[in-house]
Amino acid sequence: MGSPTSIVRNMHYPLRVYIDKYAATTISDADFELVQKAFAFKRYKKGQYMLQEGEVCKYIAFILQGSMRQYSVDAKGGEHILHFGIENWWIGDRESLTMLTPSRYNIEALEDTEVLLITSENLQYLSTNLPAIGKMISMMDQRNFIASQKRIHDALSLTAEERFLELLKHHPDFLQRFPQTMLASYLGITAETFSRIRKKALK
Amino acid sequence: MGSPTSIVRNMHYPLRVYIDKYAATTISDADFELVQKAFAFKRYKKGQYMLQEGEVCKYIAFILQGSMRQYSVDAKGGEHILHFGIENWWIGDRESLTMLTPSRYNIEALEDTEVLLITSENLQYLSTNLPAIGKMISMMDQRNFIASQKRIHDALSLTAEERFLELLKHHPDFLQRFPQTMLASYLGITAETFSRIRKKALK
Numbered sequence: 543m544g545s546p547t548s549i550v551r552n553m554h555y556p557l558r559v560y561i562d563k564y565a566a567t568t569i570s571d572a573d574f575e576l577v578q579k580a581f582a583f584k585r586y587k588k589g590q591y592m593l594q595e596g597e598v599c600k601y602i603a604f605i606l607q608g609s610m611r612q613y614s615v616d617a618k619g620g621e622h623i624l625h626f627g628i629e630n631w632w633i634g635d636r637e638s639l640t641m642l643t644p645s646r647y648n649i650e651a652l653e654d655t656e657v658l659l660i661t662s663e664n665l666q667y668l669s670t671n672l673p674a675i676g677k678m679i680s681m682m683d684q685r686n687f688i689a690s691q692k693r694i695h696d697a698l699s700l701t702a703e704e705r706f707l708e709l710l711k712h713h714p715d716f717l718q719r720f721p722q723t724m725l726a727s728y729l730g731i732t733a734e735t736f737s738r739i740r741k742k743a744l745k
Numbered sequence: 746m747g748s749p750t751s752i753v754r755n756m757h758y759p760l761r762v763y764i765d766k767y768a769a770t771t772i773s774d775a776d777f778e779l780v781q782k783a784f785a786f787k788r789y790k791k792g793q794y795m796l797q798e799g800e801v802c803k804y805i806a807f808i809l810q811g812s813m814r815q816y817s818v819d820a821k822g823g824e825h826i827l828h829f830g831i832e833n834w835w836i837g838d839r840e841s842l843t844m845l846t847p848s849r850y851n852i853e854a855l856e857d858t859e860v861l862l863i864t865s866e867n868l869q870y871l872s873t874n875l876p877a878i879g880k881m882i883s884m885m886d887q888r889n890f891i892a893s894q895k896r897i898h899d900a901l902s903l904t905a906e907e908r909f910l911e912l913l914k915h916h917p918d919f920l921q922r923f924p925q926t927m928l929a930s931y932l933g934i935t936a937e938t939f940s941r942i943r944k945k946a947l948k
Binding site: 614616620622623624636637640641646679680683684686687688690691692693694695697698699700727730 | 817819823825826827839840843844849882883886887889890891893894895896897898900901902903930933
């Protein structure tokens with residue numbers, strides 16, 4: 543207790559819980575040692591960037607504490623939020639990471655944030671060599687795909703008000719945690735519309 | 746040549762090419778026999794449904810010939826197209842298939858269409874027992890995820906005109922193949938806006 547090793551172990555503990563949950567198995571201590579070695583701990587101060595537009599994304603981050611947003615900036619300077627990331631979520635530009643193409647996104651810490659970073663090579667290595675990680679990645683991909691389909695469907699077919707209600711239903715914590723202007727951007731509506739709908743819905 | 750076996754083999758041939766391409770390997774004859782047994786051939790006439798809203802999706806389809814659309818209908822009767830499927834593409838409601846929940850989507854043949862159908866259980870079996878299929882599914886999931894991110898980003902941040910130009914760039918064949926009203930629905934814009942933009946862009 544209190545030795546450097548146990549501190550490292552505690553730091554990675556949420557990742558271990560996450561792996562066990564999504565791999566539907568219990569990862570062995572020996573395998574988890576490999577996982578720990580493959581992830582690098584990093585702190586971002588609020589407002590710091592993990593990725594900036596035009597860079598190649600080098601890491602996927604598992605968020606231990608804090609929150610981030612992934613957004614693009616259009617030709618007129620408008621910001622469009624593709625994702626928020628909170629504790630136990632992953633964030634990164636998979637396309638840039640895999641294809642080694644410059645990213646169109648920025649990833650910024652919205653609070654002081656602690657993450658575990660992994661490179662594409664290390665993720666590939668773990669995925670190939672540790673069945674639990676391979677299984678976890680399959681499950682993550684599937685869940686991501688399903689969530690993405692829902693998001694596309696909502697963006698195409700729901701009214702602004704319906705999108706707000708979906709957000710309220712699935713992520714009520716976001717409404718406490720993130721500014722209204724960001725939530726509006728995430729839903730693809732103006733801040734004015736967001737404010738009007740929110741007042742009406744929360745009455 | 747000409748025996749029933751070789752006919753079956755020809756029918757499944759596009760799937761074999763697809764597997765070899767996305768698994769970045771060459772699947773053996775013995776393994777491909779298992780693949781063939783796991784897929785059922787089916788023909789849909791134009792206008793027939795592979796899936797209707799409220800049903801649990803039982804299959805994912807690999808399209809050999811023809812085209813399909815996956816769409817939802819909103820409370821006001823408006824149709825929203827989430828996906829088109831053409832030759833060598835997959836179509837199905839992954840969420841409903843995996844979670845066994847009633848689908849919110851309809852999948853309809855837009856032309857006379859020939860597909861190979863596979864159940865979730867058979868796909869899981871192949872994925873676990875044939876490394877090439879496991880690899881192919883990982884690659885598909887990754888590509889789907891990347892494509893979905895792009896679609897969400899485009900829906901949130903691009904103007905109607907920019908979305909049309911992206912479609913023209915990536916799927917020029919869609920403009921010949923599908924009615925304008927469907928393409929408008931796919932892009933999340935009105936048929937009038939679509940028609941105006943199309944005329945302007947193709948001048």
